[in-house]
Amino acid sequence: MKELSRSANPPFVLSSRMQYLRDNFIHPPFDYEHELLEAIRFGDEAKAMDMLRKINELEAAVLATYPLRSKKNALIASCTLFTRAIIKGGVDPETAFHLSDTLILEIEKIGDVERLVAFEYEMLVQFVSMIRKEKEELTYSHIVNLAIYYIREHIFQELSLQGIADHLGVHPSYLSDRFKRETGMPLTSYINRRKVEESKHLLVYTNQPISEIAFTFKFCSQSYYTQVFRNFTGMTPRQFRLSGAKSIST
Template sequence: MTDGEETEMRAVSSYWSTRSEDLNRGFVHPPLDYEQELLEAIRMGNESKALEALHKINTLEAATLAGYPLRSKKNSLIASCTLFTRAIIRGGVNPETAFQLSDTIIRDIENTAGLEQLLLFEYEMVLQFIAIMKREKEILHYSHIVNLSIYYIREHICRELTLGRIARHAGVHPSYLSDRFKRETGMALTEFINRRRIEESKSILIHSNQSISDISLMFKLCSQSYYTQLFKKYTGKTPGQYRKERG
């Protein structure tokens, strides 16, 4: 018998063993329609429908995916995270943005020590994917030039961002981009960049032990005091207060 044939036999044997256990205890997976309903709600950025679909799924018995409940639930959430990632990509989210969110959430899942916290985190996870979906849908109303600029800013948020560099990427004159960006978004390009840097820095504050000074340098803000000033302007809290509350 070849190695391939042995692997196939083990897979078949494992399948029927699991199938037998499920039949003996009368377990049936949640209807596929429920999962599709949840994924479509996430893709459309519909919070209420997504939470309703997730609740319907969670009223049913969950599959056993490991030898003990905590690991089983973690495995289930990681699988869901993968599906949610594909759902928002289909909805128009930049794949790199979606995968970065997925990486962050999977680390959060692994770092969660209690089953009850995981059950709550599942709903939070859905809301995080929907928040990204809503944010991406907002820019669909902008012109191609402004969208190009926004995507460039997001992908290079930890680099030096100048009007000239962004305008070159968009293929227009800097003054034209500056005027058009403000007319369409309602804010100056510099303010948009600063807001985006503060938004991105929130996750770093919560999920890392980096100093506030190092985070300000990471996002190319000239000093810790300037970073703190901007953070408080847009959130009403200092970075230290935000980290303490969310950490």
């Protein structure tokens, strides 16, 4: 049975366990890590592989008493970073988290350090493949793609048609018409749908109050968040939290 992680950390934290790993991980030089994550974000497999090799040539941090556990912890920490990189690159959060969960379960099954070393590179390829697939599927016009990227990058901030149009340097009416014509939904509806999708992980994997989750995603009230959530999912946030908890524990 998989244990639920109950954390009151900010939304950028996948779980308290993940945050602990990041806080206790001795990072390689920042520019190495930054280049690796940016290469993943943009789907550059060759560069990502090269940066990972450079990082692995450095002395590894000791994250547990036993080498096998230490290496597993290091890979879980890497998986967390890679997950955020592809979300930043445009992959749907639920899709990214599902890949992360699957890979972490696979990490836990591996019984020797040598196999874990190889698996880290296999894991990297899977993340890069997912970001490439996302970019291939996002076939809207340049201006609509830019709007989508902006929304995903600023999902925890106040978002409005006017603000996004100002950022992109276009008239709001033009952006609104173009966005609806290409995606089939109003831009404001797309924003709400993205916020609902992002909030699902917090509902299932943290004990953050629903009122705080509503505030995190800048909904004007918990009742409005509940209404929007029900419109997109057919259930309330509370119902989704309960159904998610049951599915994880089985």
